Amino acid sequence: MFAYIVRRILATIPVMVVVALFVFSLLHLSPGDPAAIIAGDTATADDIARIRQTLGLDQPLYIQFATWVWALLHGDLGISIFTNLPVSKLIAQRIEPTITLTISTLIASVLVAIPMGVLAAWKAGSWIDRMVMVFAVLGFSVPVFVLAYLLIYVFAISTDLLPVQGFVTIGSGFWPFLSHIVMPTLALGMVFTALIARMTRASMLDVLAQDYIRTAQAKGLGNDKVLIGHALKNAAVPIATIIGIGIASLISGVVVTETVFAIPGLGRLTVDAILRRDYPIIQGIILVFSAAYVLVNLLVDLSYTFLDPRIRY
């Protein structure tokens, strides 16, 4: 098992190298002079020269890459062109709302989706099952920002139940925090919930058809014990996998959700960076999000050994 863990951790290195190469090469693959692109249409030759020098674009490529990676490994993500502040600092300032929203969505989605999927599989073919499947298809189809505006319309404009937008840290009181986080969580969690519910149902259906489930029922175990103790436990690995993969949809969605609800997180930072063509920020954000995604999936992979002791790689 130890060897598996080590091998799995080492396997993330080539992935991150490719991510780093992609992020680095973006600027150089683009048509035209990167410095001129960053400087924008109204820049003078001096501006362009200044940017070229700040970014080290006048050096050979491999040296640029080596310098850049070396800095990365020291937590240096470069300097924002627009604000002249270190990107790592800008990201650190904005990361809290994003993490809060992602975690609240993750928890809420898993808590809703798994019972839904279990119920749908248990009552396969019934109206409950159909409702869950309809929900899943709708969940995939309504884009996160459309749902977000629909929620704002229902809960903030026509009924005034919840604040329209903004973010309050959990430290400033639980209720204000909750009232601000409910709508973003619902909007962001829809796709994720649909994804997990669907996979839970599929995985449970497979397991429920096994002989040991019939044995468990035959020896008189209650439905709850069969479903949770026997079936869900054995259906857990694909569910964990889809939660890990689904994190990508959360990351994509968080950028949009933060824009709609005016949450000052990484998503807002990204959008501001796009508008200003602040390339080092975009690069930094891609790296941070991708690293988070790789890390979550590493943890999911490692969790297999606990979820299913039969797995020995």
Add this chain to the structure above:
Amino acid sequence: MTVVPTDLVILAAPSARKRGTWAYMRRHPTIVIGAALLGLMALMAIFAPYLGTVDPQALSPIRRLRWPSAQYWFGTDMLGRDVYSRTLYGARISLTVGISVALLASGIGLVTGLVTGFSRWTDAVVMRIMDGLMSIPAILIAIALMALTRASLENVIFAITVADVPRVTRLVRGVVLTLRELPFVEAAHASGTGFVRILWRHILPNTLPPLLVQGTFVAASAMIVEAILSFLGAGTPPNIPSWGNIMAEGRSLFQVAYYIVLIPGAFLSITVLAINLLGDGLRDALDPRLARRM
């Protein structure tokens, strides 16, 4: 855009007899519903100029922010442009992006998938690259590419395609790796069938059904990503009325004129729903083994 209806005809064809087709449709109602909705959207997009629309870019400062009424079915926006006309023309953009990305990503993914499935050396290299690319959320890849290039419809299509190719590649490669080991391929190989012929007659046809299903999901997600990119200001140029652009422009006015955001949003959701229903139905129809589960 006309590709959609023709595709459907071909798909419905396998059960050649008329009664067979009808029974088949009844067993897979989602295909019918999805295809009908999508066909409706496609017709709307194609015949947008003849459906009582005006120039979607025509400004009319004295008719700003009119609520939906008999004269302006979907109201007007803050520049007095007719939201009904803009929404109908917006369907053209969304469908163009969805179909183009699905075709491009499937085409490129098919080739890379076949190559990596057969050549061990390229497999190691290409799949490491694909693994890396897949760990960057698709929207961020598209955002990064769009931030670098000039905003244009072609660049939006290109950016979304780049983000989608790894998934298609992985799918095709998986199918090829499975097929390679199957007895009928071995038999073909043993009886002296050439590599190209095996590829063309045995491998390729079997990759098409899953590719087709995947293609519908790529189209659906491409439409969402296009709308998100435009909504964030990194997508289709603002002078093109795409659904994402209409929503982005209505964003600051949402509390006074929510119809500007919600109407194109509803059209986008319905179109994506139609494609998803179609995709689900196709998967059920083409892979009966999976149908029971998902």
